Amino acid sequence: MLIPFYEISGQEKTNKLKDLVQYVDPMIGTAKMGHTYPGATVPFGSVQLSPETDTIPYATNGKYNKDVYKYCAGYQYEDKTIVGFSHTHFSGTGHSDLGDFLIMPTIGKLQLNPGTASHPETGYRSVFSHKTEKAEPAYYSVLLEDHNIKAELTATTRVGMHQYTFPKSDQAHIILDLTAGIYNYDKKNVWTFVRVENDTLITGYRQTNGWARTRTVYFAMSFSKPIKGYGQATPEKNVYKGFWGRFDQTKNFPEMAGANLKLYFDFDTNENEKIKIKFAISPVSTQGALANMKAEISDWDFERVKKESQEIWNKELNKIQVQTIQKEDMVNFYTAMYHAFLGPTVYMDTDGKYKGLDGNVHQATTFQNYTSFSLWDTYRALHPLFNLVQPKRNSDMINSMLAHYDQSVHKMLPIWSHYGNENWCMIGYHSVSVIADAIVKGNTGFDVDKALLATVNTAKVPYYDGLEYYMKKGYVPEDKNGSSVSKTLEYAYDDWAIAQAAKKLGKEEIYNEFSKRATNYKNVYDAKTGFMRPKLDDGTFKKEFDPLDTHGQGFIEGNSWNYSLYVPQDPAEMIKMMNGKDAFTRRLDSLFSMHLPDKYFENTEDITKEGIIGNYVHGNEPSHHVVYLYNWTNSPWKAQDKIRMILKRMYKNGPDGLGGNDDFGQMSAWYIFSSLGFYPVAPGSEDYSLGSPLVANAIFNLENGKTFEVATVNQSDKNVFVSKVLLNGKLLTSPTIKHSDIVNGGKITFYMSSKPNKKIYL
Structure with a gap:
């Protein structure tokens, strides 16, 4: 007699939700040419919060880099380092874009370049091991060994939630790199803008010219703990410094703009202290992103968000x-x-607004808009x-x-x-x-x-x-x-x-x-x-x-x-x-x-x-x-x-x-x-x-x-x-x-x- 591994009997066939999340392995397809990502998302979600193991330029000196094809989803299982965690990804495609808003927690000396896979110590990236890595529907975690920081990710439809467990440090940083992206075309970023609204709320946008000829994604980023200071990498020539260059935007200036912004936010942390981030995106405006955040994650209960998002997955499965x-x-x-x-993924704010093919803002009233x-x-x-x-x-x-x-x-x-x-x-x-x-x-x-x-x-x-x-x-x-x-x-x-x-x-x-x-x-x-x-x-x-x-x-x-x-x-x-x-x-x-x-x-x-x-x-x-x-x-x-x-x-x-x-x-x-x-x-x-x-x-x-x-x-x-x-x-x-x-x-x-x-x- 053949005994199925998984049995369903009687009324349980239709009336009871089975625990099917346990059978999903998001790591499948992350090696070779599967081009899947292991990070946190919900069914058809706008946010796909996932690690990047490298960012390969699409071309160097005008010559196409063949290795870029491996990174359509930003992650390759064979890699030994993680560059950071970004909020948008395609699953299993043979081409790519996205990789918006890369976040990386670090401690010690501040470094605002990613470094290299062979020498991660030269930048903010970190060595990691698959032994400490865990991927489930709507949940991903890993230990960033160079910084001894445990990273945990979960998500709702439009909001990614980060939870970083830090060691004791008076040099704890969270980096927001707006230059990073999947398939980095030359001059892919058209413009980026960041506004520090207060000591826990950041808003802004990223406008790119990549596979999509024109694409603007807005965000609202909220910290569970006030920042003690912030700044950006040394501005390049095209950073806007105000009329007659009167303003120094490099440190604690609340408005930063330029084609390639790299920002840092400083904290003091106790041993095993958790700093959480809610990161909402919008196709329309920073106001829309903030409304999405308030609608989908109203508190700081990471475990609740994870549990509810996994319940959504279970219902679909x-x-x-x-x-x-x-x-x-x-x-x-x-x-x-x-x-x-x-x-396809949901492409509209909670109020039904989205930016259309004509560049204008449209309202979806009778349907949910997808992209x-x-x-x-x-x-x-x-x-x-x-x-x-x-x-x-x-x-x-x-x-x-x-x-x-x-x-x-x-x-x-x-x-x-x-x-x-x-x-x-x-x-x-x-x-x-x-x-x-x-x-x-x-x-x-x-x-x-x-x-x-x-x-x-x-x-x-x-x-x-x-x-x-x-x-x-x-x-x-x-x-x-x-x-x-x-x-x-x-x-x-x-x-x-x-x-x-x-x-x-x-x-x-x-x-x-x-x-x-x-x-x-x-x-x-x-x-x-x-x-x-x-x-x-x-x-x-x-x-x-x-x-x-x-x-x-x-x-x-x-x-x-x-x-x-x-x-x-x-x-x-x-x-x-x-x-x-x-x-x-x-x-x-x-x-x-x-x-x-x-x-x-x-x-x-x-x-x-x-x-x-x-x-x-x-x-x-x-x-x-x-x-x-x-x-x-x-x-x-x-x-x-x-x-x-x-x-x-x-x-x-x-x-x-x-x-x-x-x-x-x-x-x-x-x-x-x-x-x-x-x-x-x-x-x-x-x-x-x-x-x-x-x-x-x-x-x-x-x-x-x-x-x-x-x-x-x-x-x-x-x-x-x-x-x-x-x-x-x-x-x-x-x-x-x-x-x-x-x-x-x-x-x-x-x-x-x-x-x-x-x-x-x-």
Whole structure:
């Protein structure tokens, strides 16, 4: 008899919150290329209070520093020193910004430069050990060994709370470095301003020009103990000193301004005395930051804030209650849930005000405004996951996208946006996928007619990334616009998604127009080679072509092998186009078994060996649906053991437990869906494709009050194949369930076996 490690019985399945925080390990993904951070935050929180282990300049003397890619989240597990604790971070991204308002406590001689990793004693940074480090949802602590100071962090939505336990000293300092940041571009800081309101309250802002072209974050910083003195580093030339230079701002002057401020605040401390800081941020004003602080943390009870924030996490994690055979799988599952709920992040003050794409202050009255949309990644599984377990938030996210659209001079939905900026990162216009998926699945807490119009207009902006050619020719020519095949394929999928939304809303003309555009993937398929291939403006295929190469071949973050399988909107037609089911099965088999020579990994940060199985690239998103394509062949059973292999190989406990960037929760959402036994191959459809569940049992506690149960019979690490599936007691004859099957409540039962049922679903 198999005894699950974690059991849920009777009424406890739905009526009692389980202690699931214990299974979350925020350290997972902090090593290698996971790009996650270990610090304190709440679900979808504006503040992500986390340690920085280094700050690498984006470029030195105009030359790009390759090591900067390691620090997208500011933290690398292999590092031995901590520079400080900043308040804003992206989770798992392949690019970065943020790292605002770095704070570091020190004692002894005042040093206002960070020093170096090899010689931390030359600055304010400190050596630390993982032995004294602790990371939990909404809590992080570590001993700063050079200063013998215990640092503890917790957070609410808009406020970070610090607690530093000092030794006895008459030279205790808290440093606020406004020059520090993640991805330090040359002259990234445009301007910084700090105002000492009184002996416990500091306000100010930081304006930057980095990945986001213009970004201003305001703050209010409150100390639990009055400061005895304060000042700043020796001002550089551009520090404002007042008319005729009458004021010396270096010490105890209440207003400080300049492009690069580094401040210090002095204290006397007794042995084991705790100095606490409340640090609130705002996209609008220092007044807004102060109001956020008063609304979210009204006292100095650190333990209360930690407890209440962890209770918020526990409530969110209990939206899916699972049992697994191994504890390791519980940790992986709930850490994936944790990572999936880190973003997008709330972007507005407690009164609903936020700074929009147009630079003006706007008021969100009927929705909660969100930012940080990494849509090229998250449209695939994260937003479909939200449609199941976070439908209200997902509707608010779409309302946020529509606000972005209203404020856009281009009249476009977001591509990759954060903090009132459009970064134009990656390809496609995948906001339309998120919107269409919500419309088709009936999660419509937004103006659906306006949303459909926004998707149509976004898909018709001619000067956006090759769209002029795509609309005129039915493909993007490689000699006119790079990454042309990837763009053509992704535009075609997005167009299909628009068509599905139009069909749902009864807009026949739009449905017909975009259904036709959705077939444009055929225009870049070369039947002679059997691959998607870059086509030139004159209609011929590019002569130089290597389907395994990722560079200069018409693709982005993948090769032709990967992207030739990217037709999620119509796998049956794609398979027919590629010589039928048997030939396509052999193609998939080869994808997972082939060997890629080392030359294909040279000079690339996009694909790492850790994220690859054969030529299946799990560390990059274009392949995430691929294993489920076996369900459209005569061998759907071949998907099952491979899904379980990916789950075990790409997701592990430990800092290096992610096989690639988590990409703001997309990697984690893949794990959640696949562990539960189904996956949204084509968002914009109500269908989920079945696989092989890893969990022993799962209960969805849905927002509509209903529950959906995933049950398994004979589950084990060896029984990776599915012999049959019952939905509400009825045998399934196709590898598909619908969104409505889940949200209406019910039960799906997978019967597991060590041997494949080669006739399943046939």
